[in-house]
Amino acid sequence: MISIDQLLVFSLTSLLLIFTPGPDIIHVLTRGVAQGRSAALAAAMGFSLGNIGHTLLAVFGLSAILASSALAFTLVKIAGGIYLLYLGFKLWTADPALVLSGHGEDKTARIIFRQSILANLLNPKVAIFFLAFFPQFVRPDQGHPAMQMMVLGLTFVVLTMLGFGLVALGAGALNSRLAARPSLSAWLHKGAGAILMLLGLRLLWADR
Structure with a gap:
């Protein structure tokens, strides 16, 4: 099993x-400022839990395929980029009045949660990051490497939940202050949508 010192450094x-x-x-920050705390927390949870999938990919060696195959990397990258463009366009065209009124807030949070998991899984750079980062903390003399990778992955998921959760709460608090200014909220929605679309374009042009 991984030593306490090793886990602390990780x-x-x-x-x-x-x-x-x-x-x-x-x-996460964009969702919080534009759509409020619930949306940001949903995104934070989605991205965090999506890392479980990347951990499993790394454990079973599938991330190595993305790292070694230009075709596989490109296909996943295109799917992820197009999906972010789609999410950005939806946010750009969303009616901010419905968000400010809280209409359908629970449903919206569930949708954002699922969208964030998928957006995370469709980013091949995250998979390659896990494949490159985790093995640096695996010690063959401390147990089965796959089990160590799982422990590291779950630790990373918990830490991501905490970190992204704090960002979500901060962004949500900012949104609450802006709720009294509908015109500004409309521009924030468009700005948030534009940021997501830019992230999509950035992923489409990403190199391994």
């Missing part, structure tokens, strides 16, 4: 990476 390194500005945390 956790501290992971927290630094989690709070480094990237597509996922920007997505």
Whole structure:
């Protein structure tokens, strides 16, 4: 089993990476500012739990296929980029008045949760990151490598939940202050949609 010291180093390194500005945390922040705390927390949970899938991909070696096959990487990258463009367009064209009124808030949160899981899984760069990052903390003399990868993956999921959750709460608090200004909220929706579409384009042009 992984030693406490090794797990502590992994956790501290992971927290630094989690709070480094990237597509996922920007997505959570954008959702919170534009759509409120529930939407941001749903996105945070979705992106966090999506990492379970990437952990399993790394454990079973499927991430290695993305790292070695240009075709596989490109196909997943295109699917992920198009999906982010779709989410951005939906947010751009959404009616902010419905969000401010709380209409369908629970349903919206569930949808965003599912969307965030899928957006995370369709990002091949996350899969390759797991494949490159986790093995650095695996020690053959401390147990089965696959079990160590699972422990590291679950630890990363929990840390991501905490980190993204804090970002979601902060962004949601900002949204509450802006709720009294509908015209500004409309522009925030369009800005948030534009950011997601830019993230989609960034993924489409990403290299391995």
